[in-house]
Each structure stands twice: as structure tokens, then as C-alpha cells.
Amino acid sequence: MSIVSFLSTLKQLFIKIEFGLHRAIGALYLVQWLASFFLFFYDYNIYKNSFLSWSLPLNGFLQACNASYFFSFLPRNADPGYYSDKSVMSYNFLLENIFFSGLLFFAAAYMNDTFYNAMQKVPFIENLFVFLPYAVIRPFFPKTRFRDSIENS
Numbered sequence: 249m250s251i252v253s254f255l256s257t258l259k260q261l262f263i264k265i266e267f268g269l270h271r272a273i274g275a276l277y278l279v280q281w282l283a284s285f286f287l288f289f290y291d292y293n294i295y296k297n298s299f300l301s302w303s304l305p306l307n308g309f310l311q312a313c314n315a316s317y318f319f320s321f322l323p324r325n326a327d328p329g330y331y332s333d334k335s336v337m338s339y340n341f342l343l344e345n346i347f348f349s350g351l352l353f354f355a356a357a358y359m360n361d362t363f364y365n366a367m368q369k370v371p372f373i374e375n376l377f378v379f380l381p382y383a384v385i386r387p388f389f390p391k392t393r394f395r396d397s398i399e400n401s
Contacts, residue, residue: 270318273311280304302360305353312345328392340390347389351381 263271284304287295295301319342328341354377357363367373376384 267318270311270314273307273314277304277307277311280307302353302356302363305349305356309346309349309353312342312349316342316346328394338392341392343390344392347381347386350385351377354381 280300281304284295284300287298287300316339320339322337322339322342324339328338328344358367358374358377
């Protein structure tokens with residue numbers, strides 16, 4: 249792949265107007281990920297105390313919410329599209345990702361002293377997200393399964 253081809257691909261991915269907010273948040277996510285990766289291995293204490301330790305999962309959660317808005321035209325079927333011949337994921341899979349990315353953000357926030365102290369002031373929030381997320385929150389999101397993809401491959 250030539251440098252011109254690479255730059256053209258980057259332009260097509262991140263500069264197009266269509267789904268602009270989703271593309272911008274995705275570009276920010278990649279920058280945060282690279283910075284997190286570097287800091288994690290360079291000096292873990294700096295990474296642990298930086299905003300990147302919680303803002304990267306927050307960005308992932310916001311990106312999942314954003315995708316559910318912009319890509320509402322996707323098919324609403326049980327098959328998540330893992331093995332689809334057209335490489336089309338289902339809208340249910342996008343919605344399911346909101347739940348899982350939300351859990352990741354909670355875990356990152358829970359390990360941060362500032363967020364942890366704030367959570368202690370809100371009744372039941374710790375119990376809800378630590379002990380009961382699959383019983384209380386998960387039923388509000390669709391479930392996709394690998395077996396549905398295999399059956400439709």
C-alpha cells in the first residue's frame with residue numbers, strides 16, 4: 249500500500265461529512281487508545297492517574313450510543329452478523345454493545361478514586377453495577393448469539 253493510498257483511505261474514513269460525529273468520536277478514540285497504550289507501558293503510574301484511564305472507556309460508551317443513533321437503518325434481527333456474507337452487523341448487536349461498553353466504563357470509573365468517592369454518595373449505584381448488572385440492567389438490551397450467526401453463515 250502506497251502512502252498516497254493510505255492517506256486517501258484515512259481521508260475517506262475520517263473527513264467525510266456523512267456520519268461526521270461518529271467519525272470524529274472514532275478518530276478521538278484512536279488517539280486516546282494510542283496515548284493510553286504508550287503511557288501504560290512507559291509509566292503505568294502516570295497512566296493510572298491520568299484522565300485516559302476513564303475517558304477511553306467513556307468514549308467507547310459514547311461511541312456505542314452514537315452508533316445506535318446514526319446506524320438505526322441496520323437490520324433488526326437476532327443474527328449479529330459475525331459471519332455474514334455481506335458483512336452487515338445487526339442493530340441489535342449495536343444496542344448490545346451499549347451495555348457492555350457501559351460496564352467497561354463503570355469498571356474504569358470504579359477504580360478511579362474521584363469517581364469511586366462520588367459513587368459512594370449515591371445509594372445502590374455500587375450494588376447495581378457490581379452485583380446486579382446482568383439481573384437488572386441487561387434485560388433492557390437485546391441479546392445476540394454466535395450460534396445465530398453460525399446458523400445463517
